[in-house]
Amino acid sequence: MNPDLIDRLVADEASGRYSRRQILQRAAALSLTAPALAALFAGAVPLRALAQNADNPLGVDPNAPLDVVIFKGGFGDDYAKYVNEKMYNKLYPDAKITYAGIQRLGEQLQPRFVAGTPPDVIDNSGAGNLDNAALVAEGQLADLADLLAAPSYDTEGKTVGETLVPGSQESGIFNGTQYLLNWALTAFGVWYSSSWMTSKGYEYPKTWDEMMALCEEIKGSGVAPWVTTGVHPQYARQFLFDQMVWKHDPDAIRNIENLEPDAWKASAVTDVLEAIYQLAEKGYLLQGWEGLDHIQSQNEWLQGKAVFIPVGTWLENEMKDSIPADFDMVLAPTPSLPGDKLPFEAIFAGGGEPFIVPSHGKNVPGGKEWLRLLFSKEAGKVFAESTKSLSTVSGSGEGLDLGSAFASAQADIAAAGANTYITRYQDWYTEFADEVKAQLASLLQMQISIEEFQNTVQQAADDLKADDSIPKYTR
Amino acid sequence: MHHHKYRLIVPFLLPAILLYGLFVVWPYAQAIYVSLTSWRGVSSNRPFVGLDNYQRLWQDTRFHEALGRNGQLLVVLPLVTVAIALTFAALFTQGSQRVRGAGFYRVVYFFPQIIPAVIVGILWSYIYTPNIGLLNGVLRAAGLEGLTRSWLTDPATVLWAIVAVAIWSSVGFYMVIFLASMQSIPASFYEAAILDGATRWTSFKDITFPLIWETLRTSIIYLAIAALDFFILVVVVSGGSTTMGARRAEVAAVYLYNQAFDSSRWGYASAIGVVLLILTLLLSVVIMRVTRRETYEF
Numbered sequence: 001m002n003p004d005l006i007d008r009l010v011a012d013e014a015s016g017r018y019s020r021r022q023i024l025q026r027a028a029a030l031s032l033t034a035p036a037l038a039a040l041f042a043g044a045v046p047l048r049a050l051a052q053n054a055d056n057p058l059g060v061d062p063n064a065p066l067d068v069v070i071f072k073g074g075f076g077d078d079y080a081k082y083v084n085e086k087m088y089n090k091l092y093p094d095a096k097i098t099y100a101g102i103q104r105l106g107e108q109l110q111p112r113f114v115a116g117t118p119p120d121v122i123d124n125s126g127a128g129n130l131d132n133a134a135l136v137a138e139g140q141l142a143d144l145a146d147l148l149a150a151p152s153y154d155t156e157g158k159t160v161g162e163t164l165v166p167g168s169q170e171s172g173i174f175n176g177t178q179y180l181l182n183w184a185l186t187a188f189g190v191w192y193s194s195s196w197m198t199s200k201g202y203e204y205p206k207t208w209d210e211m212m213a214l215c216e217e218i219k220g221s222g223v224a225p226w227v228t229t230g231v232h233p234q235y236a237r238q239f240l241f242d243q244m245v246w247k248h249d250p251d252a253i254r255n256i257e258n259l260e261p262d263a264w265k266a267s268a269v270t271d272v273l274e275a276i277y278q279l280a281e282k283g284y285l286l287q288g289w290e291g292l293d294h295i296q297s298q299n300e301w302l303q304g305k306a307v308f309i310p311v312g313t314w315l316e317n318e319m320k321d322s323i324p325a326d327f328d329m330v331l332a333p334t335p336s337l338p339g340d341k342l343p344f345e346a347i348f349a350g351g352g353e354p355f356i357v358p359s360h361g362k363n364v365p366g367g368k369e370w371l372r373l374l375f376s377k378e379a380g381k382v383f384a385e386s387t388k389s390l391s392t393v394s395g396s397g398e399g400l401d402l403g404s405a406f407a408s409a410q411a412d413i414a415a416a417g418a419n420t421y422i423t424r425y426q427d428w429y430t431e432f433a434d435e436v437k438a439q440l441a442s443l444l445q446m447q448i449s450i451e452e453f454q455n456t457v458q459q460a461a462d463d464l465k466a467d468d469s470i471p472k473y474t475r
Numbered sequence: 476m477h478h479h480k481y482r483l484i485v486p487f488l489l490p491a492i493l494l495y496g497l498f499v500v501w502p503y504a505q506a507i508y509v510s511l512t513s514w515r516g517v518s519s520n521r522p523f524v525g526l527d528n529y530q531r532l533w534q535d536t537r538f539h540e541a542l543g544r545n546g547q548l549l550v551v552l553p554l555v556t557v558a559i560a561l562t563f564a565a566l567f568t569q570g571s572q573r574v575r576g577a578g579f580y581r582v583v584y585f586f587p588q589i590i591p592a593v594i595v596g597i598l599w600s601y602i603y604t605p606n607i608g609l610l611n612g613v614l615r616a617a618g619l620e621g622l623t624r625s626w627l628t629d630p631a632t633v634l635w636a637i638v639a640v641a642i643w644s645s646v647g648f649y650m651v652i653f654l655a656s657m658q659s660i661p662a663s664f665y666e667a668a669i670l671d672g673a674t675r676w677t678s679f680k681d682i683t684f685p686l687i688w689e690t691l692r693t694s695i696i697y698l699a700i701a702a703l704d705f706f707i708l709v710v711v712v713s714g715g716s717t718t719m720g721a722r723r724a725e726v727a728a729v730y731l732y733n734q735a736f737d738s739s740r741w742g743y744a745s746a747i748g749v750v751l752l753i754l755t756l757l758l759s760v761v762i763m764r765v766t767r768r769e770t771y772e773f
Contacts, residue, residue: 106736113517127715130517134739138518230628231718288605291625293714296604431738438722447630469513469527469740 055091057150058365058372065096066366067119069109071126072101074314075184075353079383080123080374087153087373095366104128113140118358120367123183125353132180132354133428137471141179142357147368148178153376160375165413168351168392171424175473181371182351183383185390187331187409188239188312188422189347194404195328196304204332206344208275211335215284218307226279227306229297230290233441234426234433236276239310239348241440242423243334244272247342250421257425258474259465264458273443273450275337280444290445295319302327310334312352316405317387330408333416346419347412351392428473435460503752510745517739528746538747541730544634545703548726549758551638552705553698557691560646564653565679568660581654585647592644596711599640603627603712627713627720634724637712641705649694656690657683685771692766696759703755704728727751 056062066088070080084097098119102108106128112118113130118140124130135141148161155163165185172180192204202218205211215225228236245268246253252268263269279285286306289297294311298319301309316329323329333347355374357367373379380396383389388402390410397410413420426433436457443453464470510528512521532538563584567577574580587595602609603626611623626636660683668678684691706728713720716732725733727747735744 110516114519116519128736131515131739134515134517138515138520140518230625231714231720233719286606288611288625290628290719291603291605293718296606300606431733434717434722434737438719441628441719442630445628 056369058146058369060092060365060369061363062092063094064363064366065098066121066363066370067098067361068100068121068370069105069119070099070101070123071105071129071353072103073126074318075383075387075389077101078386079379082382083370083374083379087376087379088370091373106130113358113360116360118361120357120361120363121370122356122358123353124180124356131430132356133174133471133473135356135358136174136179140358140360142359142361142364142368144172144178144181144357144368144371147181147357147371150368150372153373154378155376160372163377163394164375165351165392165394167418167420170475171351171422171427172354180354180356181375182354182392183374184314184351184353185349185392185413186313186352187347187349187412188243188310189331189333189412190240190308190310190335191301191315191329191331192308193304193327194330194408195326196307205335208335208337212278212282212284215279215282219282219284223304224286224306225284226308227286227289227292227297227301228310229292229294230441230445231293233437233444235294235310236444237433237437237440238423238426239312240276240334241272243348244275244337245269246348246421246423247334247340247346248272248337249341253421253423254475256461257423257428259461259472261462262458264454264461269454270450271337271339273453277443277450280446285444290441313389313405313409316403317389328404330404331412332408333412342419345412345415345417346421347416348422349413349416349420350422424473424475429464429470432460432464506745506748509742510749512742514741514745515739516735516741521742524742528743529750531743532746532750537725538727538730541725541727544724544726545705547634548638548702548705549699552641552702553695556642556645556649556698557694559642560649560694561653561691563646563650564657565675565683567650568654568657568683581650584650587644588647588651590644592707593711595640595644596708599636599643600627600712600714603636628723630723633713633720637708637724640712641701641708645698645701649698652690652694653687656687660686688768692762695766696762699758699762700755703751703758706732 068080068084070077080101081099084099089095089097103126105122105124105126109118109122109130113135122130124132124135132141149159152158152160152163161169168182168185169178169180172178172182190204197204202214205214218225228240242253245256248271249266249268252263252266255263255266256269286292286297286300292300295318297309298311298315299322300306302319302322302324304324313331316323333344336344355371357364357371361367375391375393377393377396380391380393381400383391384397384400384402384406388406390397390406390413397406400406439448439453439456442448443450448456465472509521511523511525513524513527514521563580566574567581590598605611605623605625608626610626614620614623624632626632664682665673665678668682673681705726709721709724709726709729710716710732713724715721716729717737721729721733728751731744731747731751734740734747
């Protein structure tokens, strides 16, 4: 008799996922002997102890093959290979891991989902990834509650869930169930070169009025104060506009996300639009910004043609080959508006790089176990060192000296404390978010007025709300 | 006798028909079925919704705008491409009336055609880049600073900037087709015309044009179909299906892609595909009818 099979059956029974009759059916299918069955139900105490063994809390079959697919983008995939070879295969040397580090996951994995043969664990990130909301709506993702409740791999006495940065997993919850686990801890805000600012005797302005005054001065010296990508205006939309609305009035952004009536016409929204419209009106944006993609805009910024740029914490790794020496890039929260309900330190931060375990994979416990190993201090350190980015495992970046960007992001997140947030409507309603970004780009090119922006976007929100073919989410 | 004929024809045709059926007709049939569902594309669950998707399309202003752009392309793309290709072809043939160095031009103008569309697209996306792009650079050098702009995000220029790329890359191909057709016209026709005092233009109008009409007509149908598709260049030149450029130059096929791959609405996207299929078929029939005229044997 195979003790692992019994382990699994006991785990199933203990979790209450299956009725006793189903367990018996499964046991019969696995041709367990009568004594084994007797042990299962009568004298199950020692077996139960075995199943809840801290080394295998999720009941993994050590021999079952595992299929891992990782988005190999800005973060590379060294950390994932580390988990495969140095962690999973160390615990389960007989498990054969099929691994792929790829881009545009949607095109490659979609047929596998339709055919019912998805991989066991996926880093579903990057451009052209699978639509998480659609996967959830189709019941294709496994509930990760048991993983969060399992003991952490290398933090004694804590569950996996307890080791994660508070708030970092909120975007993985769809209507109350955790389907996604975010691996990277990302902060979004305004970047600048601290060495350049210091050399000019400037300090990062904490209020929008000071920002405008500084912009006027910078513009006078022949440098553009701001640049952002006009090809992908979602950068300005989320990292600048959404963030400023949230800091001005957290209820205003929540109303927007919950598709409340007239949410886009709230005075908090108008205030923010009037503030950022000045960037366009007063010519504070780098000429030609509207035609730059994200890489081009970041290059212009690195070349010193503009001072401020709204991006996320992947910026340094993404541009690592073109950063001038002593550039010392740092991240700051958006400047405050008069009457902001949240302090200046409040910043858009939270989990990104979501991982999923397909519900119809062949080795669901194995997929979850792989994630349990990933969400450890050990893997977090490997990730931080190879990408200069933080993972969502608390304390995984402690004691690492990885430069100004890493340090400033860590400091910003610490200073913000509980005041962190990330808008999610772009994940729920892709098409609507595209409309918002398109209208915002038109506004920043002064092709439409603030009022036209608000009317058009409100109309789109109302249409979306009335469209019952699109599942709705609230927060 | 007839039996023998079919015994020969059928084995020759069968493989082609089977392949065509498997890889063309069957996917079309599937797409028609998918268009009647609200399939999200990530599971085998395809809820049947009848004609709902078509009803939505009927009221979808974004789709109407996209089709409107296809409509503009339908007029501009064939007209301009054929006009330029025809001019070049005529200048490089017409017996002794052809321009000097014709052989050289024939080769050079065909160059863009041998570059894959994706590379053409990427190349031009750099040419159009506002700050370091060739086009704005040339305009600045020529003192025309006022004309510089972000060609691929400016709503007034983006579609036409991409159309220009399409014309640039296809003129060579149609020129070669017209050349082939023109070269089959006996040189003696032109010699006779010159003796009668014909200019280059009258030779073209009265000899070349009527004699290549069939080729011209086929070319117009090809270009019209290209105008109804026009997917690759919009997506590649503007840098992706969700960029501002792609949105402002959105044609029906780009909207289709966007709905399927970016918004996971495969049922709706398939309905767009079916509408495009019907429009393409209708258009082909209409052009065939409208352009039917007497063909000359020579």
